[in-house]
Amino acid sequence: MTTTPRLSVLDLVPVRTGQTSADAVAASISLAQAADRLGFTRYWFAEHHxxxxxxxxxxxxxxAAAAARTERIRVGSGGVMLPNHAPLVVAEQFAALEAFAPGRIDLGLGRAPGSDPIITQLLRISGPTADVDRFPDHIADILSLLSPDGANLRLTSGREYAISATPAAAALPEVWLLGSSDYSAQLAAQLGLPYVFANHFSGEGLERALELYRTGYRPSERHPQPVTFLTVNVVVAPTAAEAHDRALPQLRSMARLRLNRxxxxxxxxxxARAAEPDALADELIQAMTSRWIIGDPxxxxxxxxxxxxxHGVDExxxxxxxxxxxxxxxxxxxxRIQTLELLASALAD
Structure with missing residues (x-):
């Protein structure tokens, strides 16, 4: 039996030829407003540098910008790359966002760098807070800091020092763990957290990751059952021909990334249409096209x-x-707005 899932949006705020950063952000805020109007469940921004x-x-x-310009849709990160940031800073930022838009904030956490090694080094210049091996500890720290009771730090003197991300939390952002590996699936299961596999980027190992997450899940107070959904690249247009035309710039960009160009x-x-033939890129594009959803409504x-x-998901x-x-x-x-409008309409029929 096929299902009609809820829809959500992942946005990298793309920048095309002739656009400024201001143009790109304005376009994404308009897209968030469209998703809100169309009844989408959540709208997440990725972290890339x-x-x-x-x-x-x-x-x-x-x-914050999207939450201020929308009314009901959940807004969040897909995700914050935690090794780039001090856990206390992340907790403070998302506690403030939750206070600004109560009941609408998602905190998706990942451990990938989100950039090249030089930028990663600059982002992680803070030292031990950037230790990737401490990723599970930092997630636990954020969960404690976000709670109304906060956390207690034991100083070398033996005295306990109380820390909280915000003075009087009335609610918590929803914390999700993101990943594209067995490790992330198993960690989310161990911590009793909702989990999202980055299927839009990789797609390799999806079935195994979901199986590991579901079978190894340890119920938590907030999530007695495993919670997960899927991501996927999508282009929808009135005709399949237009959809494939609109997919071509992103397909070519991803091919360049994977060929280290x-x-x-x-x-x-x-x-994109006028580009010279490129056998290596074309092979990658063909493979990606088979995994993406590109077509008419x-x-x-x-x-x-x-x-x-x-995959047994409802979102x-x-x-x-x-x-x-x-x-x-x-x-x-x-x-992009056309993609959301046409897909939402077709799924509602």
């Missing part, structure tokens, strides 16, 4: 239902990666 085609460097700032802003659709809705049914988070034609406004994302 020093990438010409990605402006989602600071999820907490973008979350210099990155650049996303091409327009016209630039009915075919795309059927693919989303099959994906949810196959799918789409990364709407539709590119833009040269004539389209730089401070908007008509193709």
């Amino acid at each position: 020093n990438m010409p085609a990605v402006a989602s460097t600071t999820p907490p700032v973008l979350i 210099p990155m650049r802003p996303l091409e327009t659709i016209e630039e 009915d075919a795309s809705a059927a693919a989303v239902r099959r994906l949810a049914g196959r 799918v988070m789409v990364a709407p990666i539709a590119g833009a034609f040269e004539h389209e406004p730089v401070d908007a994302s008509p193709g």
Whole structure:
């Protein structure tokens, strides 16, 4: 039996040829408003650094902006790359966001760097707080710091020192663990946390990760049962031909990334169409196309239902990666909004 899952959005705030960062952020806020209007469940911003085609460097700032311009949709991080940040700073930021938009904040945590080794070194210059091996401890620290009771630090003198992320928490952000490996699935199960596999980026090992998470899950007070959903790259247009045209800039950008070639802003659709043939990139593009959902509304809705049914989830988070034609406004994302509108409508039928 196929299911009709809830829909959510993952946004990297893409930057294309001719766009400024201000244009890209304005386009993403408009997209968040569209998702809110269409009844999507949540809207998450990813964390990436020093990438010409990605402006989602600071999820907490973008979350605050989106929360201020929306009414009901949950807004969060997909995710904050915890080894780049001190746990106390993350806890304080998301406690403040929860106070600003009560009941609407998600804190997705990951341990990937989100950039190249040089940027990673700059982000982790704080020293021991950036120890990747302490990732589980830092998650536990954040959970304690966010709680109304806060945490107690035992000083070398033996005295306990009380710490809290906010003076009087009335509610907590929802904490999720993100990943694309067995490790992340097993850790989420051990901690009793909701878990999301980064299927939009990798797709390899999805079934095993979900099985490890579900079979190894240890119930927690807030989550007595395992909670998970899937991410997937999606482009929906009135015709399959237009959908494939709109997918091409992102497909070519991902091929460049995987071939370790210099990155650049996303091409327009016209630039992508005019590119010279490239056998290595074309092979990667063909493989990615088979894993992404690219098509007309009915075919795309059927693919989303099959994906949810196959993996036993009742929510799918789409990364709407539709590119833009040269004539389209730089401070908007008509193709991405079209993807959300057409998919939501087709799934409602």
